[in-house]
Amino acid sequence: MKVGRFTLEDATLERSPDQNDEIYAGDLVNAAQGASVTVGYGRYGPGARLEETLAVHDVMIVLEGGLTVTSGDRSLSAGPGEIVYMPEGERVVIQAGEQGALTAYVTHPHWREARG
């Protein structure tokens, strides 16, 4: 794959596996392009909540709205322009704020493969 430029319109947002809340992910670059990381956009509806043990290292950059990530007894809130780094193996709860959230994500290795 060559250099690529992506906008939200390039992503096909699909409901995140195993989630009931309004949480969508759309990969732009992943193993299919021979990349070593997966890159995409994520969208969380207002108050949407996701609890999971991370199968991969996951970086989220908040573009719009906001969310709170809780891990153990620590809760970290992030808004536009802020970055959340979540290492593989951590148990996290991601909760979107009242406005929901739009994120860009980068995972290593590929989250879809790690989920099996």
Place this chain on the structure above:
Amino acid sequence: MKVGRFTLEDATLERSPDQNDEIYAGDLVNAAQGASVTVGYGRYGPGARLEETLAVHDVMIVLEGGLTVTSGDRSLSAGPGEIVYMPEGERVVIQAGEQGALTAYVTHPHWREARG
């Protein structure tokens, strides 16, 4: 390392190695934390220009301003909320627009180590 939340204020922006233009990078997460990716903020002054062959896979998320990436005979412009993916080995010219640019970056593997 545990889950981390970062803002621009957390980054110590340093002039990018081998660059004369106003281009600064500040790692937030890298090999020092045992991460598999490097995460940070980048700042480009107005019109700043960087030409390099990528030693790592590099994802840039534009947060403010804009920039154009030229690779071969293709030029791709990105503004706030847009993502540029640049694979290892590509020769690129990154040129900031009149307002400069603020980016979040994720590289795999670690760009500082790859530069030696």
